[in-house]
Amino acid sequence: MLPKLDRESIVPLYRQIYESLREGILAGTLPESTRLPPERSLAERLNVNRSTVVHAYRELVADGLIEQRVGSGSRVAPVLRGQPERSAAVPWWVTLPPWRVGEFPMILGELAAKQEPGKISFVQGVAPNEPSPLEELAKSFSLASRDARLVLSYGDSEGYEPLREAISNRMTHRGAKTRSKDVIVLTGSTQGIMIVAQSLAEPGDEIVVEVPSYPGALQIFQICGLRAIPVPVDEEGMRVDHVEAILRTRRPRFIYTMPSLHNPTNVTMNADRRERLVTLARRAGIPIVEDDPYGELAADGNAPLVGLAPEYVVYLSTFSKTIAPSLRVGWLSAPSTILDRLLLRKQAHDMATSLYVQAAIADYLSRSYDAHVSLLRKELLERRRIADEAIAQHWPRTIRISPAVGGFYLWATTPREIRARPLLDAAERLGASFLFGEAFFANSGGDHHFRLALTAVSRNEIAEGIRRIGDAIVAVRA
Numbered sequence: 001m002l003p004k005l006d007r008e009s010i011v012p013l014y015r016q017i018y019e020s021l022r023e024g025i026l027a028g029t030l031p032e033s034t035r036l037p038p039e040r041s042l043a044e045r046l047n048v049n050r051s052t053v054v055h056a057y058r059e060l061v062a063d064g065l066i067e068q069r070v071g072s073g074s075r076v077a078p079v080l081r082g083q084p085e086r087s088a089a090v091p092w093w094v095t096l097p098p099w100r101v102g103e104f105p106m107i108l109g110e111l112a113a114k115q116e117p118g119k120i121s122f123v124q125g126v127a128p129n130e131p132s133p134l135e136e137l138a139k140s141f142s143l144a145s146r147d148a149r150l151v152l153s154y155g156d157s158e159g160y161e162p163l164r165e166a167i168s169n170r171m172t173h174r175g176a177k178t179r180s181k182d183v184i185v186l187t188g189s190t191q192g193i194m195i196v197a198q199s200l201a202e203p204g205d206e207i208v209v210e211v212p213s214y215p216g217a218l219q220i221f222q223i224c225g226l227r228a229i230p231v232p233v234d235e236e237g238m239r240v241d242h243v244e245a246i247l248r249t250r251r252p253r254f255i256y257t258m259p260s261l262h263n264p265t266n267v268t269m270n271a272d273r274r275e276r277l278v279t280l281a282r283r284a285g286i287p288i289v290e291d292d293p294y295g296e297l298a299a300d301g302n303a304p305l306v307g308l309a310p311e312y313v314v315y316l317s318t319f320s321k322t323i324a325p326s327l328r329v330g331w332l333s334a335p336s337t338i339l340d341r342l343l344l345r346k347q348a349h350d351m352a353t354s355l356y357v358q359a360a361i362a363d364y365l366s367r368s369y370d371a372h373v374s375l376l377r378k379e380l381l382e383r384r385r386i387a388d389e390a391i392a393q394h395w396p397r398t399i400r401i402s403p404a405v406g407g408f409y410l411w412a413t414t415p416r417e418i419r420a421r422p423l424l425d426a427a428e429r430l431g432a433s434f435l436f437g438e439a440f441f442a443n444s445g446g447d448h449h450f451r452l453a454l455t456a457v458s459r460n461e462i463a464e465g466i467r468r469i470g471d472a473i474v475a476v477r478a
Helices: 013-027 039-046 050-062 107-112 134-144 148-152 161-173 189-200 215-223 240-249 271-284 336-350 355-367 369-394 420-429 459-477
Strands: 066-069 073-076 183-186 206-211 227-234 255-257 288-291 313-318 330-333 409-413 449-453
Touching (some): 013 050, 134 355, 148 355, 189 215, 189 288, 189 336, 227 240, 240 271, 271 288, 355 369
Parallel strands (some): 206 227, 288 313
Antiparallel strands (some): 313 330, 409 449
16 A cells, blocks of 8 residues: 655655555554565655655654564554553554644644745735734723723623624624624634534535635634535636535535635625525525625625625624734624524633733724724725736736735736746745645645735835746746
8 A cells, every 4th residue: 555645745755655654554454563665665666765765664663653673674563552551652642533634734824924034925914014003003902901800801702792892883884784792702713714614514514615715714624524515716706606506416514705805816706696695595594604804895895795694694704804913803793593502612712802902902993993994905905006017017928817906815827837836936946935826725726826915015025026926937937
């Protein structure tokens, strides 16, 4: 049973060999005393360097899973679960049950990693440094800090009531009539995706997701053991006709969508598709999970899906994209029929979101938030203008890019002869980076796409970063 190697994976080849053999040993597929191929022989059969196999075998020896003796080669060690007298030689961590980490386990770490000096990184989807909320936000924190009750206590699991009231008012103003008692404040909207996935589905259940889609959500769904049914996205948003076809024959647990300033394509679902999607959800009796971190930055004026069908939509949003990700405050609203279920999950995760931070945000919303968001929209349009001018100068016209409508991201599609991962390797050698498209696709695909987050760098670095990627394109094509 030869290990299957993915030579384009971020996981080193020796680690892939190690994991494959380890899984076979612990599952019993490779019984004790099974003789493994000699290092040189396995290396030739896998078309890798002998040192790669040596490294993998050494890891297995260190874990106590194989034994190596001069003259007799490598054999599976006598390890039998359930027999304590024989399992003492095996480190406890080796016998842990299998766990799911998603197809691209390092992606969320990359999204949170700090910038490297000298590199222009278009990876992180964070609010730009300008316009800065810091001055007014500092005043809000100062006011909140005067109340020791806010600074030192847990607060309610469902959230600080004045903040929930402010959120419900803002949602109602956007066309989604919401009551404060239907709002739960979260420690970031990613927590909300996990809570919803765990509450609405079980391992093995099917769900509908857009392709491409937010890799953090895809990773959570994989960790939860959910099976994604992919639906494509075009310039008008999710292809609802595909959803309709799926619902004729299948019963997914929920439909996950990001209808406004979609990550990564930056497109917004049009009004007709919104109406049609909620109609399908009602007809089939299937909930929609609406992920809306960028909705307040969209200029289209479309109401959130939750405003069209509040009894069928679980709504998620965050202040990470409009104020700052370090605040770690998001929220969800949901039908009252499932709110207790979601709240119990929230309590199991972290009891309550920081009351101090919630109080500061509530004050900031009442004083400075709207003016800040207005400036942020203008900044995003200006950054995209700079990027488009640089792309016209430095990239070949065969690279297609998403429409310019504001938002954080630029989604690029390469011609057949250029693949995103080799392009990323070439760009990193020149001091620029981005996210390759495969991380945004459930199941497979995306190798001819990549995403730039135009907000992650200073304004004056955008054109230079795009020039470096243009040079990388030339190098890959050569």
